[in-house]
Amino acid sequence: MGRLFLVNLEGSIYSCKHCRTHFAVADDIISKSFHCRHGKAYLFDRVVNVTVGEEEDRVMMTGWHTVVDIFCVGCGNLVGWKYEAAYEKSQKYKEGKFILERFMVLGPDGGGYHMNVEEQILGSDEE
Template sequence: MREDLVRSRVYCCFKCRNIVALHDDILKKTYRDGHGRAFLFSHAMNIFEGPKADQQLNSGVHMVSNAYCSDCGQLLGRKYHKAYEERHMHKVGKIVLTKYKIAKAVDPPTYL
């Protein structure tokens, strides 16, 4: 059992309510991705990644993979694997979850 998850504010997939991230892991709330507002997280859980590929984003070219809910397969965001500009290196290893694809868990379970 992970005591750090107990009673922590959590975010879940908007479709199936699978827990995917902790509020305490948010690095930036004013993030934007191609789908609108998003949160930059230090890490996420209960997701799987698609193949890595270079992609042209608003901030330039990055190597990213799509991040999907492990329960229902819903696309939730993307994970950064490589930045080609020094000023974007802080994103590497981080995950962006689109705000409208995640929801605050109303009554998070205490058994995690």
């Protein structure tokens, strides 16, 4: 494997909980009201230092979406997904945006988010 060239962000950042690779700045959060398999998730306008998986269609609480999973370039852990396409007109704003699962990232204060077992059972969707 070659040398990794990582983008280092400044300010209030969200980073990988495993290797502390920078992902996004707090100013790029669009919404904090998303939920996923492991609890809360945040919708970001921009994310760095991730690779994408295979494109696939998924049915979510808000309808059909074409998404790609995103992985940390530092450690390879799955940290969220990117919306490639939304089929419901009201969901088009998500296209090109990124979800980071709070369970997989450290917040700007360096603290992690702990998964709530009840949220995992109740919220199996991304909103």
